[in-house]
Amino acid sequence: MTTNDLLGLLRRHLPEIRASLTAAQYARFQDSVRRLGEVGDDTRAVRLAVLEVRRCLLALPRENELRRRMDQFRSGGAAPSAVLPDAGELDEVIRLLESVDWPVLDPASAEIARGVRQRLLTAPARGPERLTGAAAQDPDRAGLIRLTDPELGDRYPDFQFDPDTGEPRPVVQRINRLLLSDQDPWGAADWWLAGNAWLRDTPAALVGQVPDALLTEAAAALIGDGAW
Incomplete structure (x- = not known):
């Protein structure tokens, strides 16, 4: 799984993430994604920022599809090209994070x-x-x-x-x-x-x-x- 794979999952599952996290958990998740956008091309810093994003997703219910994808993922070595995010993809995720009204848990x-x-x-x-x-x-x-x-x-x-x-x-x-x-x-x-x-x-x-x-x-x- 590359960083861009993770961003794609976040973009597709954002409504479920917003509905499943508390306001405090979601704020922490937002901050973690923003930090990912601030670390530049330092692959070690990107890995640490991605780790923090993944930690935030632990608060999702286990039955959530995104959480299941995270559970099935095993860490392994990755080339820098797989670690660094695409700037456009990351900007789009951050834009969506800040543009959707807070939903009520269905x-x-x-x-x-x-x-x-x-x-x-x-x-x-x-x-x-x-x-x-x-x-x-x-x-x-x-x-x-x-x-x-x-x-x-x-x-x-x-x-x-x-x-x-x-x-x-x-x-x-x-x-x-x-x-x-x-x-x-x-x-x-x-x-x-x-x-x-x-x-x-x-x-x-x-x-x-x-x-x-x-x-x-x-x-x-x-x-x-x-x-x-």
């Missing part, structure tokens, strides 16, 4: 989002009273996913903790930060608790069963964190 998309959250809340989880040490003092800084249940309050999915010590698993903390779980805990939880085509299983079920590096690589591939 009922079907809203229902999908509710279904995803309900599914994630059925996973085994613990409340804040069971956290210990640094995690109890500042769960967000500890790199833990925190989901809010309308009835039970804050919930921390159990896969994040060592079953013997109760302490956060370092590999989970590392991947949560990679997935920006502090900004999009639902999206990060969905990555862990949904089936993964690359890993051929649910990532949360593989913690401690496969090398930590394999899980980290799978998460990094999702956002293109590496050679692009």
